[in-house]
Amino acid sequence: EPEVTQTPSHQVTQMGQEVILRCVPISNHLYFYWYRQILGQKVEFLVSFYNNEISEKSEIFDDQFSVERPDGSNFTLKIRSTKLEDSAMYFCASSDSGGANVLTFGAGSRLTVL
Amino acid sequence: DQQVKQNSPSLSVQEGRISILNCDYTNSMFDYFLWYKKYPAEGPTFLISISSIKDKNEDGRFTVFLNKSAKHLSLHIVPSQPGDSAVYFCAANPLEYGNKLVFGAGTILRVKS
16 A cells, blocks of 8 residues: 655754755656654644645744755655754654645654754 | 643543544534554554544444534444553545544543453
8 A cells, every 4th residue: 555654763963053854756656745743732733735736834934944856756744943843753744635635644743852 | 722622631541342433523624534543653544534524434343433413423343352551543534625634632541440
């Protein structure tokens, strides 16, 4: 069964450092997403991406965050200068349409900011 | 922000019995609802969905019921199996915003054998 893969599974970084989380969405999917879950809290939407541009973003997704599709397979989330409160599990997801559709999630990348 | 609420943090059920997980929402713009299951160290996995034009959707052991007037949905699992033990998330999608899912806090289901 096709799956969304994410790397790294766990990253530890110092506050203020840049972090890039990588995702390989399902190959025929056109819509890509990042969600995050801070420990003990809800899964929260960060950003959706279609046709090489952001289609929707939440208030969490401030100027410290950016997304990119550098090639035909990868989808990345960059945090420019990490803060302690960025520590969370980050989930990438993809879907084959932008309407009411099922998102397929990756296993997540755990980010720990010290 | 409590647009999607799962008021029971955990539920324990005997194997073979019915598990009922509940979810309430406040935003009347939500018109597509999904249940995801999550095991530790894995991402959420899609289980079943329902559109607001329906009041029931069934897939094998899983049935989702939607009561729009009460802004309430529930997931029934029958019969429950030990492998169903996981965290269950209710999620809602306001269609006009595409797939910007709003998740509940999750309910931990434990099925005892």
